[in-house]
Amino acid sequence: xxxxxxxxxxxxxxxxxxxxxxxxxxxxxxxxxxxxxxxxxxxxxxxxxxxxxxxxxxxxxxxxxxxxxxxxxxxxxxxxxxxxxxxxxxxxxxxxxxxxxxxxxxxxxxxxxxxxxxxxxxxxxxxxxxxxxxxxxxxxxxxxxxxxxxxxxxxxxxxxxxxxxxxxxxxxxxxxxxxxxxxxxxxxxxxxxxxxxxxxxxxxxxxxxxx
Amino acid sequence: xxxxxxxxxxxxxxxxxxxxxxxxxxxxxxxxxxxxxxxxxxxxxxxxxxxxxxxxxxxxxxxxxxxxxxxxxxxxxxxxxxxxxxxxxxxxxxxxxxxxxxxxxxxxxxxxxxxxxxxxxxxxxxxxxxxxxxxxxxxxxxxxxxxxxxxxxxxxxxxxxxxxxxxxxxxxxxxxxxxxxxxxxxxxxx
Amino acid sequence: xxxxxxxxxxxxxxxxxxxxxxxxxxxxxxxxxxxxxxxxxxxxxxxxxxxxxxxxxxxxxxxxxxxxxxxxxxxxxxxxxxxxxxxxxxxxxxxxxxxxxxxxxxxxxxxxxxxxxxxxxxxxxxxxxxxxxxxxxxxxxxxxxxxxxxxxxxxxxxxxxxxxxxxxxxxxxxxxxxxxxxxxxxxxxxxxxxxxxxxxxxxxxxxxxxxxxxxxxxxxxxxxxxxxxxxxxxxxxxxxxxxxxxxxxxxxxxxxxxxxxxxxxxxxxxxxxxxxxxxxxxxxxxxxxxxxxxxxxxxxxxxxxxxxxxxxxxxxxxxxxxxxxxxxxxxxxxxxxxxxxxxxxxxxxxxxxxxxxxxxxxxxxxxxxxxxxxxxxxxxxxxxxxxxxxxxxxxxxxxxxxxxxxxxxxxxxxxxxxxx
Numbered sequence: 001x002x003x004x005x006x007x008x009x010x011x012x013x014x015x016x017x018x019x020x021x022x023x024x025x026x027x028x029x030x031x032x033x034x035x036x037x038x039x040x041x042x043x044x045x046x047x048x049x050x051x052x053x054x055x056x057x058x059x060x061x062x063x064x065x066x067x068x069x070x071x072x073x074x075x076x077x078x079x080x081x082x083x084x085x086x087x088x089x090x091x092x093x094x095x096x097x098x099x100x101x102x103x104x105x106x107x108x109x110x111x112x113x114x115x116x117x118x119x120x121x122x123x124x125x126x127x128x129x130x131x132x133x134x135x136x137x138x139x140x141x142x143x144x145x146x147x148x149x150x151x152x153x154x155x156x157x158x159x160x161x162x163x164x165x166x167x168x169x170x171x172x173x174x175x176x177x178x179x180x181x182x183x184x185x186x187x188x189x190x191x192x193x194x195x196x197x198x199x200x201x202x203x204x205x206x207x208x209x210x211x
Numbered sequence: 212x213x214x215x216x217x218x219x220x221x222x223x224x225x226x227x228x229x230x231x232x233x234x235x236x237x238x239x240x241x242x243x244x245x246x247x248x249x250x251x252x253x254x255x256x257x258x259x260x261x262x263x264x265x266x267x268x269x270x271x272x273x274x275x276x277x278x279x280x281x282x283x284x285x286x287x288x289x290x291x292x293x294x295x296x297x298x299x300x301x302x303x304x305x306x307x308x309x310x311x312x313x314x315x316x317x318x319x320x321x322x323x324x325x326x327x328x329x330x331x332x333x334x335x336x337x338x339x340x341x342x343x344x345x346x347x348x349x350x351x352x353x354x355x356x357x358x359x360x361x362x363x364x365x366x367x368x369x370x371x372x373x374x375x376x377x378x379x380x381x382x383x384x385x386x387x388x389x390x391x392x393x394x395x396x397x398x399x400x401x
Numbered sequence: 402x403x404x405x406x407x408x409x410x411x412x413x414x415x416x417x418x419x420x421x422x423x424x425x426x427x428x429x430x431x432x433x434x435x436x437x438x439x440x441x442x443x444x445x446x447x448x449x450x451x452x453x454x455x456x457x458x459x460x461x462x463x464x465x466x467x468x469x470x471x472x473x474x475x476x477x478x479x480x481x482x483x484x485x486x487x488x489x490x491x492x493x494x495x496x497x498x499x500x501x502x503x504x505x506x507x508x509x510x511x512x513x514x515x516x517x518x519x520x521x522x523x524x525x526x527x528x529x530x531x532x533x534x535x536x537x538x539x540x541x542x543x544x545x546x547x548x549x550x551x552x553x554x555x556x557x558x559x560x561x562x563x564x565x566x567x568x569x570x571x572x573x574x575x576x577x578x579x580x581x582x583x584x585x586x587x588x589x590x591x592x593x594x595x596x597x598x599x600x601x602x603x604x605x606x607x608x609x610x611x612x613x614x615x616x617x618x619x620x621x622x623x624x625x626x627x628x629x630x631x632x633x634x635x636x637x638x639x640x641x642x643x644x645x646x647x648x649x650x651x652x653x654x655x656x657x658x659x660x661x662x663x664x665x666x667x668x669x670x671x672x673x674x675x676x677x678x679x680x681x682x683x684x685x686x687x688x689x690x691x692x693x694x695x696x697x698x699x700x701x702x703x704x705x706x707x708x709x710x711x712x713x714x715x716x717x718x719x720x721x722x723x724x725x726x727x728x729x730x731x732x733x734x735x736x737x738x739x740x741x742x743x744x745x746x747x748x749x750x751x752x753x754x755x756x757x758x759x760x761x762x763x764x765x766x767x768x769x770x771x772x773x774x775x776x777x778x779x780x781x782x783x784x785x786x787x788x789x790x791x792x793x794x795x796x797x798x799x800x801x802x803x804x805x806x807x808x809x810x811x812x813x814x815x816x817x818x819x820x821x
Contacts, residue, residue: 003799003802004798004799004801004802004803005802008746008747011746011747012742012743012746014746015487015742015745015746016742018486018487018488018489019483019486019487019742019745022486022487022489023486031489032489032490032491033489033490034490034491036491036494251523253523253526253579254523254525254526257526257576260572267565276556276557276558277558277561280558280561280562280564280565281561281565283565283566283568283569284561284564284565284568287565287568287569287572288564288565288567288568288571288572288598288601289568289598291572292571292572292575292594292598295575295579296591296594299579299587299591361557362557362558362618
């Protein structure tokens with residue numbers, strides 16, 4: 001039946017079905033695809049990133065911190081948003097940890113270069129996005145205490161990457177131990193050889209002195 | 212319940228208060244003179260519209276509601292729109308210099324003013340004489356039956372007594388419509 | 402009798418009014434006048450008639466304005482929610498329960514926006530345009546019969562009053578467009594006026610169809626002429642007749658066009674011409690235009706309900722216990738929601754399609770409806786009249802509909818003007 005105006009009537013039937021269906025449709029749970037924001041947060045992909053954070057192992061942030069203040073990330077950061085000051089002990093001798101580690105997240109562009117160059121797997125990208133503040137400057141500079149987050153948190157946001165990182169660290173540790181063992185063994189062997197050689201050299205000199 | 216506000220609208224002639232004539236009348240005169248004197252063409256067109264509205268109010272005050280509303284509907288709704296469209300679509304300023312046929316008659320401004328004043332005086336004198344000395348001024352009451360069913364009476368009169376003028380106007384309007392359509396038609400001879 | 406006794410007596414009488422909901426508003430006004438007279442008598446003054454009239458008029462005016470403004474507010478929310486649901490999304494649902502308080506938020510936003518007037522705009526006309534738009538729009542609901550004996554002003558030429566005031570809206574659109582000194586505004590305003598004038602003719606003619614049959618231009622008389630039930634239970638509304646149905650559809654389409662609603666919202670489509678004649682208006686002036694448009698839409702829907710859908714008459718005798726003014730507003734709301742339904746379904750017309758539709762389809766169809774109504778009336782309203790008027794309506798509709806809109810763009814018909 002195709003009289004003039006039938007198209008409009010068919011269209012209005014479709015719309016009416018849609019209006020009623022959007023209230024009563026039990027079959028399609030995701031028919032209304034709106035995510036009601038503050039109540040429902042979006043599920044982010046694993047690789048989504050926003051600003052960096054520092055990883056610490058174990059329970060104590062200060063003791064378990066992986067960062068050794070080598071300042072490579074500060075040098076490599078394109079907008080230069082990282083500021084590091086090395087720590088020193090009571091005598092003034094520098095130790096391998098940062099005293100000050102600030103990142104200005106209003107400058108950070110999320111390029112992940114600091115992550116790529118860090119030799120100690122200590123700086124990683126976070127995926128937080130609810131960072132608004134009432135001031136444009138001071139609250140947007142994150143200090144060391146705000147940046148330190150545990151390895152467990154890292155596993156929470158990026159499981160595959162964290163597992164791979166842990167495996168890499170573990171492998172590195174094993175390699176270092178093996179190297180250390182080999183080195184100590186080598187040193188012990190060298191020392192034993194030197195001692196034996198010294199003992200051998202010392203023995204002939206002794207009877208010459210006695211005769 | 213409907214008689215409260217009814218009293219303001221649809222008053223017969225002999226019961227209208229004076230202010231219902233004075234205010235629209237004065238406003239109409241002001242608007243009409245503004246329409247003539249204002250520089251900006253659109254402003255003068257809008258003042259003309261105001262005078263149309265005041266005329267409609269005057270019709271309603273006289274008890275002729277039908278004519279009053281038709282005045283609003285036709286004059287303000289259609290004629291005023293056409294005037295405004297015409298003003299908008301003709302470029303202003305281009306008309307003045309070139310096509311003025313009187314540009315060689317350069318009279319002095321004093322003479323201009325005197326001529327204007329004389330014409331105004333003559334027109335006003337004629338109008339006032341017609342208003343105050345016409346024989347109809349004594350009979351200022353409408354026949355009683357007019358208040359009863361004005362619309363039906365108008366319809367009956369249109370289609371019986373004044374049928375020939377009605378048909379004549381219809382032919383005239385059709386001719387105007389055809390002419391306008393012809394003028395606006397695309398030129399297909401390219 | 403002292404003041405407290407008077408108050409108690411009036412209160413009891415007021416509570417007694419609730420026995421008959423249909424006449425509640427009329428009796429309330431009568432009670433108010435009596436209360437004022439008695440109060441005056443208590444204080445020793447004889448209340449003059451003009452004071453009583455003034456107070457009653459003020460109460461009626463405030464009631465009508467408040468009703469229409471509440472309708473406007475509710476409509477803006479429900480329209481957005483219905484549009485959203487048809488598009489598989491939620492509408493506004495943050496502000497109140499189900500977003501009911503959204504108009505409050507919108508009002509606050511509009512009121513606190515900066516009122517920008519372009520430097521080269523014509524200040525006087527720019528300022529006057531919203532006023533000229535809203536004043537006639539607010540005067541429109543005064544002639545509608547909301548219930549039995551519930552007309553604020555019973556004009557014998559009520560329908561003409563309505564259309565005369567719509568002319569004011571056209572003038573306002575022109576003033577808004579021209580005063581903005583923006584060529585897109587002027588263009589939008591001219592298109593808007595062309596649309597409103599073109600659709601006014603079929604609108605007035607379809608209203609005249611009803612006036613022809615009922616013999617009067619007064620809305621109260623038109624509703625009274627639709628009273629009673631044929632065969633004991635079918636309503637005698639004019640929409641139930643073939644010519645009435647055609648005229649109702651034409652009036653409905655004309656109403657959509659006069660209020661610049663989709664599919665005729667070319668003047669205000671955002672993707673077309675920014676906001677057309679409203680481009681240079683912000684804040685409160687824009688809110689005034691918006692309100693005038695919606696109040697005008699409700700007023701013209703009210704006229705449609707009065708002319709064709711029986712006004713305050715109930716559809717079936719067993720539903721007559723629901724008061725007349727409830728029926729009026731229920732029907733008004735139904736027509737308004739159907740306009741929203743049409744908005745969700747149809748895309749926007751182009752200006753030439755709009756003009757073609759008005760002059761080549763709707764105007765001939767409105768004359769056909771006039772002819773059908775005359776045939777029905779003079780054939781004695783028996784079966785012959787019904788069949789004849791149905792034929793007179795349907796055959797030209799099918800013919801016009803088939804041949805008016807199919808344009809055969811075959812290769813031989815195309816004229817290439819500049820291809821040489």
